[in-house]
Amino acid sequence: MREKTRLKAIRFPESLVRDLGKYVRQGKQSEFIIRATEEALLRLKQAEALKEAHGLFKPDEYPEFRDRESTEKWVRNLRQEADKRVSGWSEREK
Structure with missing residues (x-):
């Protein structure tokens, strides 16, 4: 079952939008951004867990x-x- 989604308006620098269009085909860009965001959030969560576990x-x-x-x-x-x-x-x- 697909997870429920929401529309979120986010501003991107124009150069980033150009590169996204150049390297990620139309129809796959949302998925690409979602995966990149998930990976970045995972790194943030891991860094927070390491700080909490320190000592x-x-x-x-x-x-x-x-x-x-x-x-x-x-x-x-x-x-x-x-x-x-x-x-x-x-x-x-x-």
Whole structure:
């Protein structure tokens, strides 16, 4: 089911309107603007969430998040563990 829509009058710089017409075909421009707006809003929401989470993981409680190197090592270990589990699945299927 399609989401209900509303008309919103927005002013764009003329150069932006020209480029939109040049690179996005007629009939797809609204969809393009909607997707670009969704992506930009997602980035804003993620930035806000990061600000809210700042300081949540205390180094003494979560040493794996103490610094970038510790976090990268933690992620590498997680990926290696996952790879081992996945490889075990394929070996059992043989």
